[in-house]
Amino acid sequence: MIEVKGVSKIFTRDGKSFEALRDVSFDVDTGRFISLIGPSGCGKTTLLKMMAGLVKPTEGVIAIEGKEVTGSGQDRALVFQNFVLLPWADVLTNAAFGLEARGVPKKEREEIARAHLDRVGLGGFEKNYPHELSGGMQQRVGIARALAVDPDTLLMDEPFGSLDAITRHVMQHDLLRLWQETATKTTVFVTHSMEEAVLLSDQVVVMDTRPGRVSQVVDVPFPRPRDQDLSDSADYLEFTAELSHKLEQMQRMDMARSVDDRFDRDD
């Protein structure tokens, strides 16, 4: 279980402080897939980075399986929005990077990495370099790299955010299948897209801005295994439309507030 307890974060830069998160609390049960969604600036990526141990909360605690997160750990793996592959290393070396970080011997880590590349559909591309691959394929390497270390917790930061719509759709369904095959990994998935969040998650944590906070935690009622049939169903479309509408309103409110802020400052 991931426990987020009273987490606040204040960034200070050039003497100005910015409240990224205020008193955020929620739990994620082990083995569940949850999405963090909200307008830009709601602190969802910051929250994810805290779970990864890359950012420290100003106040509050994040604990995973009862242990407070104080730094990065072998139990977690991150997938990045812009893939963050090493351009000078081939696909196999990139996929094996997490294992290399942990000191797994070359032969063993390459064997494991190869197996995971096969799983994400990149068998045969081991010797290619990242710049020779499309964005979707690069992110498959990113996912293989994360899965290769066999993490208990998978943290994904808008992994499909920089892909085109069609690739994105394919990747969502492939991830859905992949995750349901693995099924034991607690996953936290940051996204902008409500369709994506609902399709993939057991639970959607809707966040709001200024300061970043949890607005609503929604359980997704659709049973697994899910597939294309779900994303075509009327129930899904209706459910998603309603939540999307709510999210859109939040975004509009946020814009209105930022306009107010500007006028306040001008006065």
Added chain:
Amino acid sequence: MAEIDTRVESRGEVQTSPRRGLSSLLDPPRLVGAAALIVGFLAWELYARSLENNIFFPTVGSMFEGLVALVQDPDFWAAYRLTLVPFLWGWVTSMVAGVVIGLIAGLNKTVWRLISPYVSFFHALPVSVLVPVMVVAFGIGLLASSSIVFLFGFFEVLLSTVVGVSYISDDVRDMTRSFGMGRVRAFRRVVLPGAMPAIMAGLRIGTGRAVVGMVVMELLLVSVGVGRLIIRYRALFQADLLYALVVTLAIFGLLALAGMRRLENYVLRWRGDA
């Protein structure tokens, strides 16, 4: 600098890569470059012939004759040998020190803050003005001459390396940290290769600067090498040999840069042809 570099690149490859054969010599960009050279030589030749006497300004033909004479003169090779000793010392030490100190300063902000005023000072200063200072400090021997070459190359390499290390993105740092890679392994597997494009560019530009430093050293110090020949030919009004000698220096510089370019392409071969 970029302009000079591209010219050096294409000409350097013509000189050093016969493996590509004749067809690459016939590439349109190379043909244009070759045509420009021929036009330049023609203009030079016509101007030189229009002069009543060309003691001070040789024709292209006599310059090439001078070149042939030079390469057959043991004195010429002896002069280069003498010049290359301080060059090699200064060049190698500046490259090594530049990369090593650059890596340390790139990784450690405190070190960078400590050295950056000196780096800015020396990088902004035309290094030639330090020649008298070097002479006062070290005399006119090997130490002084290699120090001059060193100073020309060092700061370029240092700055490039620091920039290379600091341009490794936050995302890559986060990624490395998130997988819990240790510092030593991360240095070898992430920092060094990440900074390598900038380091190689620094080495190439630094090599060019070191060649300039070599010529400056030859002209401004009491020289026993190429500089001595330059002074002799000037004194004896042997303009053809003087020009030929200048051309050999240019060829030397081009070869050095072409070699560095090849090394760069080899080290960064993961970039492919892109």
